Amino acid sequence: MLAFDYRNCLSEAVKQHGVSPDDLAGALRRYPEVHKTVVLKARNPELPLGFIRLPFDREGLPDILALARRTRNRFDTFVVAGIGGSALGNLALQGALRDRYWNLRSLKERGGRPRLFVLDNIDPESMKSFLETVDLRRTMINVISKAGTTAECLAVFFVIWQKLQKAVGAKKARSHVVLTTDKEKGFLRELANEGFCEESFVIPRNVGGRFSVLSPVGLVSAACSGINVRALLDGAQEAAERFRVQDEAVSSEPSPAYLFAALNWLLYRQGKTMCVMMPYADALYGMADWFRQLWAESLGKEKDNAGNIVNVGPTPIKALGATDQHSQVQLYREGPNDKVVVFLSVEKYRAAVRIPPFKGHYLSGHTLNELIRAEERATRVALTRSQRPNMTIRFPRIDERSVGEFIFMMELATAYAGELFNINAFNQPGVELAKNYTYALLGRDGYQNYLEELNAFPE
Amino acid sequence: MLAFDYRNCLSEAVKQHGVSPDDLAGALRRYPEVHKTVVLKARNPELPLGFIRLPFDREGLPDILALARRTRNRFDTFVVAGIGGSALGNLALQGALRDRYWNLRSLKERGGRPRLFVLDNIDPESMKSFLETVDLRRTMINVISKAGTTAECLAVFFVIWQKLQKAVGAKKARSHVVLTTDKEKGFLRELANEGFCEESFVIPRNVGGRFSVLSPVGLVSAACSGINVRALLDGAQEAAERFRVQDEAVSSEPSPAYLFAALNWLLYRQGKTMCVMMPYADALYGMADWFRQLWAESLGKEKDNAGNIVNVGPTPIKALGATDQHSQVQLYREGPNDKVVVFLSVEKYRAAVRIPPFKGHYLSGHTLNELIRAEERATRVALTRSQRPNMTIRFPRIDERSVGEFIFMMELATAYAGELFNINAFNQPGVELAKNYTYALLGRDGYQNYLEELNAFPE
Numbered sequence: 052m053l054a055f056d057y058r059n060c061l062s063e064a065v066k067q068h069g070v071s072p073d074d075l076a077g078a079l080r081r082y083p084e085v086h087k088t089v090v091l092k093a094r095n096p097e098l099p100l101g102f103i104r105l106p107f108d109r110e111g112l113p114d115i116l117a118l119a120r121r122t123r124n125r126f127d128t129f130v131v132a133g134i135g136g137s138a139l140g141n142l143a144l145q146g147a148l149r150d151r152y153w154n155l156r157s158l159k160e161r162g163g164r165p166r167l168f169v170l171d172n173i174d175p176e177s178m179k180s181f182l183e184t185v186d187l188r189r190t191m192i193n194v195i196s197k198a199g200t201t202a203e204c205l206a207v208f209f210v211i212w213q214k215l216q217k218a219v220g221a222k223k224a225r226s227h228v229v230l231t232t233d234k235e236k237g238f239l240r241e242l243a244n245e246g247f248c249e250e251s252f253v254i255p256r257n258v259g260g261r262f263s264v265l266s267p268v269g270l271v272s273a274a275c276s277g278i279n280v281r282a283l284l285d286g287a288q289e290a291a292e293r294f295r296v297q298d299e300a301v302s303s304e305p306s307p308a309y310l311f312a313a314l315n316w317l318l319y320r321q322g323k324t325m326c327v328m329m330p331y332a333d334a335l336y337g338m339a340d341w342f343r344q345l346w347a348e349s350l351g352k353e354k355d356n357a358g359n360i361v362n363v364g365p366t367p368i369k370a371l372g373a374t375d376q377h378s379q380v381q382l383y384r385e386g387p388n389d390k391v392v393v394f395l396s397v398e399k400y401r402a403a404v405r406i407p408p409f410k411g412h413y414l415s416g417h418t419l420n421e422l423i424r425a426e427e428r429a430t431r432v433a434l435t436r437s438q439r440p441n442m443t444i445r446f447p448r449i450d451e452r453s454v455g456e457f458i459f460m461m462e463l464a465t466a467y468a469g470e471l472f473n474i475n476a477f478n479q480p481g482v483e484l485a486k487n488y489t490y491a492l493l494g495r496d497g498y499q500n501y502l503e504e505l506n507a508f509p510e
Numbered sequence: 511m512l513a514f515d516y517r518n519c520l521s522e523a524v525k526q527h528g529v530s531p532d533d534l535a536g537a538l539r540r541y542p543e544v545h546k547t548v549v550l551k552a553r554n555p556e557l558p559l560g561f562i563r564l565p566f567d568r569e570g571l572p573d574i575l576a577l578a579r580r581t582r583n584r585f586d587t588f589v590v591a592g593i594g595g596s597a598l599g600n601l602a603l604q605g606a607l608r609d610r611y612w613n614l615r616s617l618k619e620r621g622g623r624p625r626l627f628v629l630d631n632i633d634p635e636s637m638k639s640f641l642e643t644v645d646l647r648r649t650m651i652n653v654i655s656k657a658g659t660t661a662e663c664l665a666v667f668f669v670i671w672q673k674l675q676k677a678v679g680a681k682k683a684r685s686h687v688v689l690t691t692d693k694e695k696g697f698l699r700e701l702a703n704e705g706f707c708e709e710s711f712v713i714p715r716n717v718g719g720r721f722s723v724l725s726p727v728g729l730v731s732a733a734c735s736g737i738n739v740r741a742l743l744d745g746a747q748e749a750a751e752r753f754r755v756q757d758e759a760v761s762s763e764p765s766p767a768y769l770f771a772a773l774n775w776l777l778y779r780q781g782k783t784m785c786v787m788m789p790y791a792d793a794l795y796g797m798a799d800w801f802r803q804l805w806a807e808s809l810g811k812e813k814d815n816a817g818n819i820v821n822v823g824p825t826p827i828k829a830l831g832a833t834d835q836h837s838q839v840q841l842y843r844e845g846p847n848d849k850v851v852v853f854l855s856v857e858k859y860r861a862a863v864r865i866p867p868f869k870g871h872y873l874s875g876h877t878l879n880e881l882i883r884a885e886e887r888a889t890r891v892a893l894t895r896s897q898r899p900n901m902t903i904r905f906p907r908i909d910e911r912s913v914g915e916f917i918f919m920m921e922l923a924t925a926y927a928g929e930l931f932n933i934n935a936f937n938q939p940g941v942e943l944a945k946n947y948t949y950a951l952l953g954r955d956g957y958q959n960y961l962e963e964l965n966a967f968p969e
Contacts (some may be wrong), residue, residue: 058968135836151639155613160642172833173885174792175878176908179861180610183619203832206865206873206881213866238871260836324848325784325825333633344837351841364845366784368827373662374631376944377594377719378803382810385940386823389783402638406665407672412697413954414665419634422665422952426632429947432967436943449635481844484895485835488888493881495872508891509517 053444053456055307057314059431060391060440068388068438070317078313078471082305085470089463090299099477101257102462103296105265106287106455111252112280115267118229118250119274124163126191126227129275131169132207133195133268136260137231138171139341140269140458145169146337147454148278164277165191173203178210187211187218191275193229195268197254199237202489225249231267259477261345262462265455279451286455294463308460311442312467315391318440319365319472323391326365327383330395331372331427334449338395339369342461349465349476356473363472373426380430384437392434392441396427399448512903512915514766516773518890519850519899527847527897529776537772537930541764544929548922549758558936560716561921562755564724565746565914570711571739574726577688577709578733583622585650585686588734590628591666592654592727595719596690597630598800599728599917604628605796606913607737623736624650632662637669646670646677650734652688654727656713658696661948684708690726718936720804721921724914738910745914753922767919770901771926774850777899778824778931782850785824786842789854790831790886793908797854798828801920808924808935815932822931832885839889843896851893851900855886858907 062069093100122129131141145167150156154166168181192211196204215224228248232239233256243251252267263269265287274280291297294306305313315326326346328339351364370379372394383390400420408415414422434441444460446453469476491501521528552559581588590600604626609615613625627640651670655663674683687707691698692715702710711726722728724746733739750756753765764772774785785805787798810823829838831853842849859879867874873881893900903919905912928935950960 056968134833138833139837151636152643155643172792172830173878173882174790175859175861175863175882177610177792178863178878184611184614202873202881203836203885205868205871206876206878209865209868209871209873210863210878212868324846331633333631333636347838347841347845351845353844362844362846364841366827366841366845366849368825371631374593374597376941377662378598379806380944381938381940382806382823382825383940384943385812385821386806386810386825387783387821390825400634402634404634404637404669406668409664409668409671412664412668413949413952414661414668417665417952419632419637419665419669422661422948423632423634425948425951426662426944428969429944429951429964432947432964433944435967437940479840481840481842481896482835484843485839485885485888485892488891489881489884490872492884492888493872493876505888505891508894509515510887 053307053446053453053460055310055442055444057310057442059435060314060318060442064435065438065440068321069440070314070321074317075313078317079303079305081471082303082309082313083301085467086295086301086309087299088470089466090296093296096257099257099259100466101255102259102262102265103291105258106284106291106459109284111267112284114250115252115270115274115280118271119277122165122191122275124158126165127158127189128185128191129165129167129272130190130192130211131167131195131272132192132204132211133169134171134201134203135344136263137195137197137201137204137268138169139337139344140264141167141272142169143337143341144264144269144273144278144283144454145276147334147449148273148451149276151333162277165275167272167276170207171203173206178207182214187215187227190215191227191229193231193271194239195231196237196239197233197260197263199232199239205238229271231271261348264341264458282451283455286452287459289452290456290459294460296463308463309467311460312464312471314442315365316468316471318391323389323440324365325368325390327368327370327390327392328395329370329372329375329392331423332395332397332400332449333371335395335397335446336369336371338454338457343367343369345461345465348479350468350472350474351481352472352474353481354474356475361474363474372430373423376426376430383439384434388439390439392439394427394431394441394443396443396445397449398445401449512766512905512912512919514769514901514903516769516901518894519773519777519901523894524897524899527780528899529773529780533776534772537776538762538764540930541762541768542760544926545754545760545768546758547929548925549755552755555716558716558718559925560714561718561721561724562750564717565743565750565918568743570726571743573709574711574729574733574739577730578736581624581650581734583617585624586617586648587644587650588624588626588731589649589651589670590626590654590731591651591663591670592628593630593660593662594803595722596654596656596660596663596727597628598796598803599723600626600731601628602796602800603723603728603732603737603742603913604735606793606908607732607910608735610792621736624734626731626735629666630662632665637666641673646674646686649674650686650688652690652730653698654690655696655698656692656719656722658691658698664697688730690730720807723800723917741910742914745911746918748911749915749918750922753919755922767922768926770919771923771930773901774824775927775930777850781848782899783824784827784849786827786829786849786851787854788829788831788834788851790882791854791856791859791908792830794854794905795828795830797913797916802826802828804920804924807938809927809931809933810940811931811933812940813933815934820933822933831889832882835885835889842898843893847898849898851898853886853890853900853902855902855904856908857904860908
């Protein structure tokens with residue numbers, strides 16, 4: 052079970068830069084009301100809080116596990132074509148739960164599981180390199196787009212599809228394709244209905260992209276990589292139960308998910324406008340990147356729920372310990388006191404590496420484990436001494452259960468934070484305009500009127 | 511030559527969120543004075559502005575190129591053991607100037623050049639995976655630390671050194687080691703003097719880590735990877751000459767380096783406390799990470815030059831186009847107007863990829879190149895329309911010359927910005943405390959007194 056330590060963001064630890072006892076008490080009093088609001092919204096399948104039910108939803112699991120069994124030893128490479136919420140969770144799970152240099156290992160060392168490539172950009176240089184690097188005859192591609200219309204995702208798919216047909220023939224190419232999309236609507240679902248794929252999976256309509264990692268969006272590539280997705284869901288489910296997401300009435304003892312939301316909200320209001328997530332583990336860096344979308348896109352909003360212009364939202368930042376001590380900590384300690392640092396800490400790493408004797412050096416006889424933990428503790432204390440608020444989420448160990456728990460805790464915290472900020476955490480109106488401009492530039496029907504607007508600006 | 515377009519951060523484009531004509535004129539009037547200060551400091555070899563001379567300093571180049579020739583086809587893997595300024599530049603050069611999936615290509619496809627691993631963390635899980643993945647018999651390790659004492663770097667070296675000895679024998683192991691450190695002092699220099707390595711290189715004493723990529727720190731791994739380091743230096747040198755770094759007297763026409771510094775300084779004072787560097791090219795993402803250290807560690811300072819407590823400094827953030835449109839742009843457009851976005855744009859990518867016909871889809875017949883450029887333009891206009899200040903640095907093409915120019919422009923801009931912020935851009939006093947705590951926890955002699963201080967804080 053994760054532990055959440057927030058002592059270093061209270062005024063007792065960091066004076067006026069921390070949360071005062073009164074402010075904390077005030078926010079905690081709101082826990083039952085905020086929790087109830089979120090739970091009631093989640094009960095309504097028309098509202099986009101479907102993420103809350105994902106840990107309990109095992110209906111699609113057998114098909115996912117069957118695909119993973121079928122593809123084992125058959126494909127050397129698994130490609131995700133997706134972007135944003137259809138990519139960041141996949142990368143985060145892979146980073147956390149597979150070997151650091153997974154893609155450099157042999158198929159045998161990988162236990163017959165494929166390498167994973169997440170093509171979440173449309174850079175032509177990267178695409179060229181990708182096509183030169185992989186053997187499409189042994190490659191499966193999972194195209195992921197909820198609406199089924201995402202330009203980046205489709206462009207990547209069209210490019211690979213043509214090469215795949217050349218490599219294995221038009222008929223067999225379909226057996227290399229998995230589509231993950233809406234149950235009924237959209238371009239990808241139409242393809243699936245035409246039998247264009249080996250298999251298709253459904254993204255529940257009330258689950259938004261950035262909340263979808265525990266749906267087939269994240270689970271399919273994870274299962275094919277040999278990640279124990281059942282344990283991942285178990286970890287999330289236990290957290291969900293402990294956080295009482297099925298109870299509308301909770302006592303006043305707030306869960307870590309609520310505490311995380313409330314403290315970040317209070318700190319934001321005190322001018323800590325940036326939230327730095329800093330894992331002390333390479334494996335969790337992808338989780339910080341996943342959180343970055345979750346937090347930014349959910350809470351960064353122009354209008355509050357009453358329609359007032361508020362232009363609100365903390366800026367999430369990813370950092371990596373110990374590495375970024377040599378890059379960012381100077382700023383974090385001495386620059387403006389405008390951040391809260393969220394350390395992700397690991398009690399027990401999955402490996403232990405001894406530092407051998409070398410000419411009587413003081414590091415000899417220690418382990419890398421001791422060193423990285425010492426650096427984390429040192430940085431935490433140094434920040435606290437400089438009155439920089441910080442908090443720590445401790446993983447007993449990085450494994451499927453703790454990762455599932457973390458994911459669910461952050462997602463629920465985001466929903467709570469949306470209520471505290473009084474904004475809609477589940478839409479993203481701010482990205483539409485650029486999409487429409489892009490359509491206009493590419494000549495998509497119905498978007499010509501945006502061209503004039505666009506051309507009023509210098510290129 | 512890079513182009514610098516800053517129209518979208520002026521008040522004409524983004525109203526009160528932009529720089530006013532008066533403020534701009536005021537900052538530009540200071541150009542001759544600020545330039546003169548920087549140039550005079552750089553002329554004094556005792557002051558830490560040695561980076562300015564690096565593009566002109568070709569003295570060490572023959573040895574670097576000779577090493578690259580000697581190692582070609584001999585080593586399959588090149589490891590950098592370094593952290594912060596001894597790692598970020600290496601990663602940035604590799605990302606920009608070598609193939610995206612370089613480490614997955616065969617030695618032949620790489621032209622006999624090695625794979626590159628930059629071990630800039632002390633995560634035991636990553637180290638275990640690394641040791642299982644590479645064949646040390648065909649691995650060269652470049653240990654980089656200016657002081658020669660960096661704990662992370664030495665720990666990594668000690669671990670690999672022991673395994674290397676086992677793999678190839680104590681005597682031959684030395685021929686796998688390259689040391690890059692101070693000319694005379696420190697633990698690594700002592701090793702070099704004992705003949706502990708195949709080759710050693712010198713980091714000039716007046717060049718700080720984050721300004722050292724154009725010294726042997728960055729050049730050795732780049733040259734061994736087949737990057738044309740001469741062209742890299744040429745690009746930097748041409749920029750340096752165009753920016754008149756050898757002239758103390760300049761006319762009032764400011765260089766892009768000064769403009770970048772001045773605009774960012776003015777925008778910071780207007781509350782744009784974050785600087786998001788967002789390349790529209792996977793290859794330049796590492797450059798944004800390199801810039802992140804340069805900007806944060808140089809400008810994030812507690813005290814100004816007069817000793818006043820100012821706690822100043824912009825927070826640099828890395829983002830990636832088009833990918834982060836689906837993660838961060840919602841916040842950038844609708845959240846608080848507290849950022850300036852610096853787009854890194856590419857005129858001509860090193861590959862062109864056509865999107866094949868697919869069921870009459872509107873994307874068919876376009877190229878990925880058109881798509882990514884359309885998205886960049888769309889995002890720029892969407893941000894500008896929301897009065898979010900932004901600027902664009904355009905690479906005609908990503909190659910050694912343009913990358914060298916970019917590096918030098920950013921370094922010089924940092925020196926200018928230090929003068930404008932009136933702080934010392936070349937020290938990092940804020941990182942010492944955590945280092946001392948770490949030493950204390952590991953029992954290094956002379957640091958025991960920090961233990962008590964540390965233990966006053968909860969673990």
